[in-house]
Amino acid sequence: FGEEAINAMVLEMENRREDMFVIFAGYPEKMSEFLDKNPGLRSRIAFHVPFPDYSPSELYSILELMCEKQKVRIGEGAKEKLYQIFTLAEKQPDFGNGRFVRNLLESAKLRQASRLVKTDCDKITDDDLFTLEPEDFEYAPQTSHFCRPQKTILGFCG
Secondary structure (H helix, E strand, C coil): HHHHHHHHHHHHHHHCCCCCCCCCCHHHHHHHHHHHHHHHHHCCCCCCCCCCCCCHHHHHHHHHHHHCCCECCCCCCCHHHHHHHHHHHCCCCCCCCCCHHHHHHHHHHEEEEEECCCCCCHHHHHHHHHEECHHHHHCCCCCEEEECCCCCCCCCCC
């Protein structure tokens, strides 16, 4: 929130108010801090539109879309675990909505890779390669971080 930048925005918003449309977006607490930085800024913003966080059901739908795009499947029993994760995560102060889902998916893919590399290569099927199992999805709410495998092992089967 550079003071000079905010002052310049306020000046432009005032001088060009007839032909300018400005949208500020962010998390509620951060936006409030931002608007408090300059007394003229808040008074020049006519509309405030709050967007509620996604529900666990909506987060699951977002995950499904991301998986579909990446040609990955969600394994049997993972849906229930994911709903539990989403319910815990949405209560965290730094909950990131769609970003949370993206990070959870990336973490799950790393855990899957680590799990599969420990498996006999001859026993790995295409289904195994493209299915994320419940154990691939982990979240530790007390630290607000994803549980990553202790040791990430990447390799190739011969």
